[in-house]
Amino acid sequence: MPLLTIMPSGTALEVAPGTTLLAAILSAGEKLISKCGGQAQCGACHIAVNEGRKSLSKTTRAENEKLDALVGVSSKSRLACQAQMGEENVTVELLSFV
Numbered sequence: 001m002p003l004l005t006i007m008p009s010g011t012a013l014e015v016a017p018g019t020t021l022l023a024a025i026l027s028a029g030e031k032l033i034s035k036c037g038g039q040a041q042c043g044a045c046h047i048a049v050n051e052g053r054k055s056l057s058k059t060t061r062a063e064n065e066k067l068d069a070l071v072g073v074s075s076k077s078r079l080a081c082q083a084q085m086g087e088e089n090v091t092v093e094l095l096s097f098v
């Protein structure tokens, strides 16, 4: 299975393709806020994808609109509740960790 590495902690875990990054990050014991229940509405789960972006699921219209409102278009930005693991290794950076 592909490996998800979570920065800044460096935690790495195997994640089944199709799993949301939010679910994987939380299962690793990392803290990532989710205020809308994963509906691409709150933006609290905003993360940066440092490696493996092309392997993730495509950005949905709802996600694009929320990211645009939050930070403008950024090639690294994703909502962890919307992005799903693909077949390749991915490295993400938590931006709103508490």
Ligand code: FES
Pocket: 033, 034, 035, 036, 037, 038, 039, 040, 041, 042, 043, 044, 045, 046, 079, 080, 081, 082
């Ligand atoms: S949990 Fe609200 S946008 Fe992802």
